[in-house]
Amino acid sequence: MLAARKKPDFAEAEKLARQILKENFIIEPPVFATKLAEACGLSVFEAEFKPDYAHIAGFIDFAKNKILINTLDSPARKNFTIAHELGHYLLRHNAENGYTALLRNTDEMIKTPQEQEANCFAANLLVPEPFLREYLEKYSFATDPQLANIFGVSADVIRYRRLYL
Secondary structure, eight states: OOOOOOOHHHHHHHHHHHHHHHHOOOOSSSSHHHHHHHTTOEEEEEEEOOGGGOOEEEEEEEETTTTEEEEESOOOHHHHHHHHHHHHTTTTTOOTTTTTOOOOOOOOHHHSSSHHHHHHHHHHHHOOHHHHHHHHTEEEEEEEEEHHHHHHHHHHHHHHHHHHH
């Protein structure tokens, strides 16, 4: 079994997100993560998780090349979850190198290198820096919720991306 990495490789996650956008000829928002996941050979399904697991946004089944997402989440949350799980898949995260389905909004989740990389991949895939810069220049008056609607993500994702411009 491979040892889990101690530090996330953000440069690799960002590079991979740019590559996927380029390979799929995506030049403007919104980015539809489901279409990209399917283009990469993954199936995406919605499911209503049992009450004990209702707090899980989604997960990837590597053996079946399948992403399951929580049907109760908002469309923006679903889009981010699919992009996040696609990141796990493309970054080759799996049980052998420390990947597990983790609960959202927990300190443990955001501390693992695999989760940080998948979040970085998803943020860069759905809100690429050049796209965001273009929209901020064109529409300097736009609020985070307005930009979130354009990009198909939550306002939190927009705030996060703006921090790193």
